Amino acid sequence: xxxxxxxxxxxxxxxxxxxxxxxxxxxxxxxxxxxxxxxxxxxxxxxxxxxxxxxxxxxxxxxxxxxxxxxxxxxxxxxxxxxxxxxxxxxxxxxxxxxxxxxxxxxxxxxxxxxxxxxxxxxxxxxxxxxxxxxxxxxxxxxxxxxxxxxxxxxxxxxxxxxxxxxxxxxxxxxxxxxxxxxxxxxxxxxxxxxxxxxxxxxxxxxxxxxxxxxxxxxxxxxxxxxxxxxxxxxxxxxxxxxxxxxxxxxxxxxxxxxxxxxxxxxxxxxxxxxxxxxxxxxxxxxxxxxxxxxxxxxxxxxxxxxxxxxxxxx
Amino acid sequence: xxxxxxxxxxxxxxxxxxxxxxxxxxxxxxxxxxxxxxxxxxxxxxxxxxxxxxxxxxxxxxxxxxxxxxxxxxxxxxxxxxxxxxxxxxxxxxxxxxx
Numbered sequence: 069x070x071x072x073x074x075x076x077x078x079x080x081x082x083x084x085x086x087x088x089x090x091x092x093x094x095x096x097x098x099x100x101x102x103x104x105x106x107x108x109x110x111x112x113x114x115x116x117x118x119x120x121x122x123x124x125x126x127x128x129x130x131x132x133x134x135x136x137x138x139x140x141x142x143x144x145x146x147x148x149x150x151x152x153x154x155x156x157x158x159x160x161x162x163x164x165x166x167x168x169x170x171x172x173x174x175x176x177x178x179x180x181x182x183x184x185x186x187x188x189x190x191x192x193x194x195x196x197x198x199x200x201x202x203x204x205x206x207x208x209x210x211x212x213x214x215x216x217x218x219x220x221x222x223x224x225x226x227x228x229x230x231x232x233x234x235x236x237x238x239x240x241x242x243x244x245x246x247x248x249x250x251x252x253x254x255x256x257x258x259x260x261x262x263x264x265x266x267x268x269x270x271x272x273x274x275x276x277x278x279x280x281x282x283x284x285x286x287x288x289x290x291x292x293x294x295x296x297x298x299x300x301x302x303x304x305x306x307x308x309x310x311x312x313x314x315x316x317x318x319x320x321x322x323x324x325x326x327x328x329x330x331x332x333x334x335x336x337x338x339x340x341x342x343x344x345x346x347x348x349x350x351x352x353x354x355x356x357x358x359x360x361x362x363x364x365x366x367x368x369x370x371x372x373x374x375x376x377x378x379x380x381x382x383x
Numbered sequence: 384x385x386x387x388x389x390x391x392x393x394x395x396x397x398x399x400x401x402x403x404x405x406x407x408x409x410x411x412x413x414x415x416x417x418x419x420x421x422x423x424x425x426x427x428x429x430x431x432x433x434x435x436x437x438x439x440x441x442x443x444x445x446x447x448x449x450x451x452x453x454x455x456x457x458x459x460x461x462x463x464x465x466x467x468x469x470x471x472x473x474x475x476x477x478x479x480x481x482x
Contacts, residue, residue: 347408
């Protein structure tokens with residue numbers, strides 16, 4: 069059975085341990101099976117961690133590799149964009165270990181391969197990807213779930229993987245068919261928490277399997293929306309504002325997934341060039357909303373209204 | 384360089400290193416590592432930035448730009464000085480006074 073070949077973020081991952089969140093590559097039908105982009109392995113990294121002599125720091129980069137340690141969870145090594153080695157701590161929660169593999173480790177692999185990982189979700193509207201970025205709790209997943217419930221499939225949740233096609237267009241690769249929602253969002257959608265598993269034992273964020281509304285082909289990116297909740301402004305309507313020029317650069321840099329690990333790996337110039345290129349080719353907006361109500365559907369309507377304003381084909 | 388003393392043709396200009404520089408739709412954009420600020424130098428500003436990757440006098444700079452952009456020397460000098468003073472103020476270049 070093991071190892072298993074999975075696909076996510078436009079890459080093929082061959083893993084020594086099961087990753088139930090990911091889509092399995094079907095060996096007999098899918099040509100992806102012919103090669104592997106990244107190997108995910110289990111090994112004892114304790115001696116190597118000692119040898120790197122990291123001191124009190126929990127993250128260290130050396131020669132195109134990044135090594136980090138998470139208390140009570142394990143050691144994680146990403147090498148040259150080709151290999152993730154995991155050394156789980158005895159007694160660690162498997163789900164928590166996988167959360168780091170699926171999040172930080174995969175994002176670091178993307179950086180090492182020149183794929184830009186933004187922190188956000190993306191949906192598909194009329195053949196174009198729309199990405200939602202924002203800080204933790206800003207409502208990215210909830211907005212994409214609201215759009216999904218209106219029939220716009222989910223492309224990715226949490227990490228938006230961007231590459232460029234031969235014509236210079238930004239392309240979003242599919243993530244994997246799972247959404248992570250907080251309790252208030254489950255309530256907003258009328259979902260029951262006992263139907264879902266928590267992301268890991270310590271937090272009340274739920275993993276929702278979403279195969280039925282997952283889009284598993286890459287799609288060109290039309291726009292990025294930054295979600296900027298303003299809890300102090302009560303009962304204000306949802307507002308959409310265009311973000312121009314330099315502010316885009318700052319916004320996109322600050323919403324790069326684990327952006328602190330970019331400069332640590334000596335990739336600051338790469339990130340700056342990448343977001344400059346991205347800024348020039350897409351539209352960028354900021355959505356503000358009051359924090360008190362469940363406004364995901366109102367926002368979803370504003371997004372689709374915006375996305376479809378150019379689709380008018382009358383004479 | 385002080386504001387009271389205008390730039391002289393023999394002043395030598397050199398860009399500081401350590402900034403992130405890129406192209407955004409034909410304009411040169413920059414992020415200063417020192418102050419964390421973002422700048423848009425524009426396309427002409429970007430050309431000046433390229434030219435001062437090695438030390439040049441103001442006179443040299445003005446001559447190159449005036450011929451490349453086909454504008455009068457005096458007008459060019461005035462605009463280049465304004466731009467350089469802005470860069471100085473932001474701590475992005477070094478100006479060595481010449482006599």
